[in-house]
Amino acid sequence: MANGTWKIARGKGSAQLPLAIVAILALGLVLAGKAQSSLFDHARAYFSDWTSPLLETVRIPVKAVSNWTGGIGNYFDVYQENLRLKEDNARLRQWQNAALVLEQRVKRYQLLLNAVPDPSFGAVTAHVIGRANRPFLNTMILDAGKAQGVKPGEAVVDARGMIGRVFLAGDHTSWVILLTDLNSRIPVAIEPGNIQAIMSGDNTSAPALETLGQGVQLKEGDQIVTSGDGGLLPSGLQIGTVGADGFIFRAILLSDAGTSDDVRILNLKSPPEQPPAPSPNDLPVSAAGLAPLAPPVAALPAATVATAAQTPPPVKLLHPLTQAPPQATAPVDPDDR
């Protein structure tokens, strides 16, 4: 290049800060960053807010280019891919039917047991306007921030599962730390068995799993969901499945942060969902053609739900079928066999 064509010169009389002092300042910044990792957060949030109109503008053409460059390889195996997708589609339809039947059954059991319902989440839907893939950082930038009620720590999911969580919220943008990032560590539960583990990102596409119990055996294909420990993330969010990589287990993620365009930011701080007031048609006795004996129970306040779960419920809250075993006249649910 041009290195040999230019004379080397040193500044004459210029008051340069000595290199040693600059090196000390750099080391000081490293230590300051270790003590307070949010040192530059305000500047980053301001920068992403400032550039968000530009990112919104270039999002569509960049997406088109990215799809084109990423899709070149797909042209060569489109036929095999089509066959595989058809097979997957047929299998997923079967699972969909099974899931719908089980969902109805769980709802009925929860109604009969007067169970504490799962908490609901407030959610903000946002566009992905930027992705930063650095050697030590995997993030994405969303076009929703404090103005939309987004706060750091909230979970971000796409249609398939959890992607990451918000670590920095500007006024109109927010930064998401992906599950694959080096700094991502979240508590998870592995089903079946409710095995507790920590999922740690290491900049690979499959984060590592560290089980908390001793002698725990994981199997490939087991489901991974958030455990909700610590109260930072909601429990039960789908993450992926267990995969083996030599002697360690990894999480094969369901979500694809590289292709997701629209995501949801979940707000766990929303009040828990109130139990739905059961209608007479919801009760099995109604399905059997008998009139219900007890009127529908009003929804309990959130604060009393936990107390109600610990103390025996009043008799009038229970359906007569739970006090006496089903007789021969009671309908037999074919799902329960």
Next chain:
Amino acid sequence: MHDRIGFSIGSAFAAVIPLACGIVGALISNMPISIFGGNLQPPLLALMPVYFWCLIRPDLMPPWVALALGILEDMLSGGSPGVWTAAFVASYALVDRQRESFAGLAGFGAIIGFAAAMFAASATAYLVEVFLAWRFLPISALIVQFAVTIVFYIPGAALLNLIHRRLVGPLRSDF
């Protein structure tokens, strides 16, 4: 009088150009846009002006400019504070100490010289990240960035050379 004022403004403008090139490089490489689906790391464009002017006109690239560009890179990249600051300063120190050796390189050798500076920056960044995370980290993404940056240095150096000849040289007639 007018000549002196014009000369001072021109000199000041020329002195700012290397810093401006570094700022533009940091802004471009840290735009959160992924064209290759996240498979390729963006090049470390801000290091190119640091290497280029530290080598041929160190009076235009004092250590504090390398420090400032490293801080800017840290701020925009979203990573741990201080990682790229230390990396830029380490790379600057290497080039500053071995300027005679680097300056003698031309053609393909100049790319090797930049690769050495980039290696110093990458190694420093890795060691600082290991220190901060207190565990060994995967190195593959860093190697990809290393390779991408060196490939981008070939047109980058030509551009910097052009800027230096057309803008910095005429405005800094004292050299």
